[in-house]
């Protein structure tokens with residue numbers, strides 16, 4: 090398949106590193122329920138396809154059980170390590186993060202990850218627990234095993250607790266983000282503290298949250314730019330300085346998503362999509378963990 094050569098833009102993080110703004114995720118289409126030691130060859134080929142198409146930002150997590158496949162695919166891709174941006178997350182072994190990261194690195198066959206994330210704040214019963222865990226992340230960054238450190242699924246109250254004692258501000262917060270879950274207060278908090286926003290579930294308004302108030306406008310934009318509604322959704326993130334993490338097991342879709350690097354929405358179009366999106370609330374992940382007030 091022909092490669093699209095428009096480069097994926099980078100976002101500069103608060104620690105001076107750069108993150109590619111379109112990422113390939115291994116957590117959803119590929120969710121592995123079975124034995125982690127049994128290699129899913131289709132997934133290995135899927136990751137290699139993504140890398141070959143030009144994806145360099147690869148999103149994993151210990152809980153996805155996909156780190157062994159990421160490791161094999163990275164090695165077999167032949168792409169130099171330093172050209173890739175590899176992310177993994179900790180949640181299962183949060184009580185021993187140092188060993189959790191060392192185990193993840195072994196599975197990934199890597200010496201370091203570009204970004205290590207606390208997968209969610211729900212393990213903590215107190216602010217002190219959030220703060221101590223973050224201090225461990227800071228030590229890991231110092232050791233060089235993780236170039237950048239960040240969090241995922243944190244709300245303003247979790248970030249506030251962490252920042253009270255942090256020496257290093259989280260580089261990013263990976264959250265569910267799409268027109269029907271825009272988190273204006275959380276995004277303001279991120280901006281104020283220089284925390285990058287990375288979006289999972291970016292296609293939601295164009296896929297699983299249909300029908301919705303943004304449908305007609307997404308269809309009109311899709312016609313105007315001659316791309317799919319999913320690609321409009323990805324560009325809507327990028328145009329707001331938000332990194333989009335998407336995925337597919339289909340090569341054609343992965344290739345098409347890269348068209349999000351080839352056009353720009355106008356400020357008026359972004360504003361209209363924001364306003365239409367605010368007319369509906371939809372959360373696809375972790376519904377049981379978030380209060381109703383996560384609309385703010």
Ligand SMILES: NC(=O)c1ccc[n+]([C@@H]2O[C@H](COP(=O)([O-])OP(=O)(O)OC[C@H]3O[C@@H](n4cnc5c(N)ncnc54)[C@H](O)[C@@H]3O)[C@@H](O)[C@H]2O)c1
Nearest residue numbers: 114115116117118148241289290291292293334335336337
């Ligand atoms: N930190 C977290 O808690 C968390 C939670 C969820 C996901 N993630 C990460 O983000 C990645 C992407 O998440 P996502 O899968 O929700 O992202 P997404 O919204 O981009 O959805 C991708 C899914 O939509 C499907 N899709 C694409 N086009 C479609 C169409 N036209 N019709 C129907 N379905 C279509 C794809 O096949 C794929 O399964 C995951 O793989 C994982 O790495 C992280």
Ligand SMILES: OCCc1c[nH]c2ccccc12
Nearest residue numbers: 116117120150152153208374
């Ligand atoms: O990243 C959060 C979504 C997700 C995919 N697979 C999982 C397994 C356990 C917990 C969360 C997830």
